[in-house]
Amino acid sequence: MLALTNATVITGDGRTLLARATVLAADGRITGLRAGSGVPAGARVLDLEGDYLLPGFINSHVHGVTFGPLFASGAPPLAEEAIRRNLVRHLAAGTTTVLSVDGFALPEEVAEAQHLSPLTIKTSAGLTPAALTAAQAVDGAGLTERHLAASLKEQVEAGAVAIGEAGSGHTLGGGGSEYMYIPRRIKEETGVEISPAQARALKEAALGKELDPAARDEAALQAALAGAGLAGRLTPARAQALIAACVLPGLKPARRSIAEAAATARHFGLPLIAHTAPPSLAAVLAAARAGTRTIAAHTNHDSFTAGAMLAAARALKRAGAILDGATFDSFGARRTTESPANLVTLLKAGLVDLITTDYGGGFFDPLPLALKAIVGAGILPLPAAVRLLTAAPAAALPGLAPERGRIAPGYIADLTVLARADLARVRYVFIGGRQVFSSEVTSGITSSSDV
Structure with missing residues (x-):
């Protein structure tokens, strides 16, 4: 038996904080789960010295953690070293379960990645046919004959817990096109490297928004x-043509x-994860209004x-959608997303x-970095913020993390x-x-006979 003592426990229910608990x-x-530090004889003891003990984070929207094609554009999969690095980064950030939304991955490509990490x-x-068409229109270089011949039914029978990501910034002209396809095409044409911004x-x-x-x-x-x-290297007309082609x-x-x-998703009784941005908003709203768990x-x-986002979020809530707020890299590197302002605005609006x-x-971003910023700014109390990273995703996607998140x-x-x-x-992670x-x-773990 393991005893984690002298912990400040956040249970994941959104309200409870227990000081000096075990x-x-x-x-x-x-x-x-008990008050005080008494432990059964023979237990292995780790004194947390008042640090926070919470459920492992459940990250329900990640990419680059399987050997399958990347993104909804079907780009080539990452090399094993990069996949392993992404998994390590999630684990070291306190995450214990991830949901890959690179939806073209075959069951064996997911199973192969699972061998790389203790993460679930x-x-x-x-x-789906339209998703494959969109991928091949933009990229599709990671799609093999096996992917094109496989069925979504096969993926579901092998354990997929959601349908998606339907659409993406790579196929809908969003962030994926900005950090990947447009810079690549501009460099091919001009030799100039440009940033996502x-x-x-x-x-x-x-093209406008x-x-x-x-x-x-x-x-x-x-x-x-x-x-x-790029002035003098590209005319406005040529620049528009290159961007439009991407x-x-x-x-x-x-x-x-x-x-x-x-x-x-409705047919299989699974949640839909849908890319939500101005070009896809009408389609996402229609999905939610049709009764899809979106x-x-x-x-x-x-x-x-900010105004359009709030209007969209309220419309989606009225339609019954579950609203995901993403950190991207807005609290840390800020290479693709320069500010967490939109996330903060949505959090403040509930x-x-x-x-x-x-x-x-x-x-x-590591999730604890966002958690620290959100709690430190007084946007949410700690128990409420922890729930959004633990019990909430477990409830939103019933097959993702059963009996986890609390x-x-x-x-x-x-x-x-x-x-x-x-x-x-992050001090410790247990799975x-x-x-x-x-x-x-x-590790700091001792036998209870030593305490």
């Missing part, structure tokens, strides 16, 4: 070209794929203005049902310890009661 675990499950890796299913400025000047060539803003496009060091071919099939995925991914997407990282071009007797002992002096610092990460030189 959590007992045996055979992979939580067997006790679940997956979504996305092999510069790509967005070019894209919105060339709704991605319509008729919305081209000549003055803004000239300014964006100059800001990216963005427009996937739009129609990607929007169609959301309706297709919604119908599939998770509106990254409702705080920074392609929304319009976030769960928090995930998404991918942020591979620079995704600290209570009978639940699986997936647990994370955060330093009381610095919420962003099924087994220590799988420690920031300490030694």
Whole structure:
């Protein structure tokens, strides 16, 4: 038996904080939660010295953690080293369960990744005809004959717990196009490397927020070209043509794929995870209004203005959608998302049902960094913020983390310890009661006979 003593326990229910408590675990499950530090004889004891003990984080929107094609654009999978690095980063951030929304992954490509990490890796299913059409219109280089011949039914029967990600920034002209496809195409044409922010400025000047060539803003496009060091290298007309070639071919099939995925989700009785941004909003709303259990991914997407985002979030809530707020890299690297302002706005409005990282071009924030910022700014009390990372995603996706997400007797002992002096610092992670990460030189675990 493991006894975690002298802990400040956040149970995951959104309200409860217990000081100087003890959590007992045996055979992979939580067997006790009690006040004080008394432990059974023979237990292995870890004195947490007042640090926070919470359920392991459940991150229900991640990319790059399986050997399957990447994103809804079907890009080539990451190398094993990069997959392993992403899994380590999630684990070291206190996450114990992840949901890969790279929905083209085959069952064997998920199983192969599971061997790399003690993390529980679940997956979504996305092999619908329109999704494959959208992927091949934009990229599709990671799709093999096996992917094209496989069925979504096969993915579901192998254990997929959601349908999605339906649409993505890569096929719907969002962040994926800004950090991946537009910079790549610009470099091929000019030799100039541009940042995601510069790509967005070019894209919105060339096509507007709704991605319509008729919305081209000549003055803004000239300014964006100059800001990216492309003045004299690209004419406005050529820049618009390059950007349109990256963005427009996937739009129609990607929007169609959301309706297709919604119908599939209803058929299998699974949640739908749908890319939510201005170009896809109407399709996501239609899915929710049709009675699909819809998770509106990254409702705080920074392609929304604050006003449009709030209006969209309220409409989605009225339709019954579950609103996901993504951190991207907005609290840390800020390479793809320059500010967490949209997430903060939604949190203050009470319009976030769960928090995930998404991918942020591979620079995704550690969840404790976002937790520290949210609690430190007084946006939410700690127990309420922890619920959005634990019990809330477990409830939103019933197949993702059953019997996880709370600290209570009978639940699986997936647990994370955060330093009381610095919420962003993960001290320990336990999965099924087994220590799988420690920031300490030694584990600090002793026998109760030594205490």
